[in-house]
Amino acid sequence: MRKEKDALGEVLVPEDKYYGAQTQRASENFNIGNERFPQEFIQAHAMVKKAAARVNHRLGLLDAQRAQWIEQAADEVIAGKFDQHFPLVIWQSGSGTQFNMNVNEVIANRAIELAGGQIGSKSPVHPNDHVNMSQSTNDTIPTSMHIASALSLKKHLLPELSALQKELERKAVEFAAIVKIGRTHLQDATPLTLGQEFSGFAAQIEMAREAIENTTDHLYELAIGGTAVGTGLNTKQGYDRLMADELSKITGLPFKVSRNKFAALAAHDAIVELSGALKTLAAALMKIANDIRWLGSGPRSGLGELILPANEPGSSIMPGKVNPTQSEMVTQVVCQVYGNDxxxxxxxxxxxxxxxVFKPLMAYNILQSIRLLGDACRSFRERCISGIQPNRKKIDQNLKNSLMLVTALNRHIGYDKAAEIALKAWREDKTLKQAALELGYLSEKEFDAWVKPEEMIAPEK
Structure with missing residues (x-):
């Protein structure tokens, strides 16, 4: 152990840790759960420290040598070199002060090491005076929330959504000629193609992706430069703009200064908006996953119209059973995302x-939702959607047995007579043709000419 000092006195810190006294106090004071800050958030915060070192040097506030040490240490944090030195859980100060100091201390101590100094000495690099220069927890944490969320969307979720959409579109083309019965209210309806059904799934993903992309403009607005309450105390004029520019260079994303820093610190509406868009995606995935597992139900006593990939045995007691586990995974992820929202x-x-003062909780939940949805979309695409095959025999059987093909007769004999045919067929367990001929409403030739499922899937030309 080594002795370090903070404003409250001496603290013993493990000798092999890069964090310091304030992190050690927090790890003891907030021993609650095991929900720790995601790596994406740690990396984003280190990017803020890296950018600040550059900007503060440019503004003449930080000498070149300290700026270089801080930047190198921040780069190592971004690369994941010191992940084990961030032990704090999210259940802490609602501003995230303890987390901010954890990052400050790790970067400062690593910078001290690079300078040949003694870790814990706060010399020649101080965690507050140098690493946290021109900053407050109150503006850096929301800045990191936006950076981490935007990067996670760009690198993880949005590419997976595009890939899932393309796979569903490919299936729509593959299944374009397969006519099947439609269902509304869980009851038989008029026909459509399996391709049309899958095109609806693809469109849902496309619209959800667009909704998420529409939130990014607000996400690109950064609170940095607001410091404690939004006024920019302890910064130089132009610092906020330079920080946004620097962070744009580091990340490749078009970050800009928040239109109002008082709102950026006191509220996190951009994160709320993004979460709402993620919920829209979750709702779409719930619909798609449920439809696919119902269409694949059986294999003999269910709908059985789809043959789903058999990824693993489905039961510990029933031999040969295969379950729609990928759909079940997706629907569980959706429930978690709903809760996060x-x-x-x-x-x-x-x-x-x-x-x-709910920043750590919001950061944790939004990043978990993004990560879970991206992972779920990838797994669902690779292990379910791409391997789906149609059960043509069951599709044709269900189509031919449906009473709702009678809808094609509406224009020829009227709704009331068509309904009478359908009800007679249902009550007497007969085919539509048998019921129609027995009632004498049309001839066999007329029935065959008018009731053609393949001509009921689009407007008449």
Missing amino acids: VTIGMAGSQGNFELN
């Missing part, structure tokens, strides 16, 4: 005066 909505509404 409720949490984010509640947390986002709890800003008091100049600060929202």
Whole structure:
């Protein structure tokens, strides 16, 4: 152990750790759960420290040597070299002060090491005076929330959504000629093609992706430069713009200064908005996953119209059973995302005066939702969608047995007579043709000419 000092006195810190006294105190004071800050968030915060070192040097506030040490240490944090030195859980100060100091201390101590100094000495690099220069927890944490979310969308979720959409579109083309019975209210309806059904799935993913992309403009607005309450105390004029520019260079994303830093610190509406868009995606995935597992139900006593990939044995007691596990995985992820959205909505509404103090919770939940949805989309595409095959025999059987093909007769004999045919066929367990001929409403030739499922899947030319 080594002795370090903070404003409250001496603290013993493990000799092999790069964090310092404030992190050690927090790890003891907040021993709650095991929900730790995601790596994406740690990396984003280190990017803020890296950018600040550059900007502060450019503004003449930080000498070149310290700036270089801080930047190198921040790069190593971004690369994941010191992941084990970030032990804090999200259940801490609602501003994220302890996490911010954890990052400051790790970067400072690594910078001290690079300078040939003694870790824990705060010389020649101080965690507050140098690493946290021109910053406050209150503006850096929301900045990192936006950076981490935007990068996670770009690198993980949006590419997976595009890939899933393309795979569903490919299946729509592959299944374009397969006519099947439609279903509304869980009851038989008029025909459509399996391709048309899958095109609906693809369109849902496309619209959900567009909804998420539409949130990024607000996400690109950064709180940095607001410091403690939004006024920019302890910064130089132009610092905020330079920080946004620098972070854009580091990330490749078009970050800009928030239009109002008081709102950026006191509320996190952009995160609430993004969470709502993620919920839209979750709702689409719930619909798609449920439809696919129902269409694949059986294999003999269910709908059985789709043959789903057999990825693993489905039962510990029933031999040969195969379950729609990928759909079940997706629907569980959706439930978690729904819960995260409720949490984010509640947390986002709890800003008091100049600060929202639910930042760590919001950061954790939004990044978990992004990560889970991206992973789920990839797995669902690779292990379910791409391997789906139609059960043509069952599709044809269900189509021919449907009473709703009678809808094709509406224009020829009227709704009432068509309904009478359908009800007679249902009650007497007869085919539509048998019921129609027995009632004498049309001839066999007319029935065959008018009731053609393949001509019921689009407007008449």
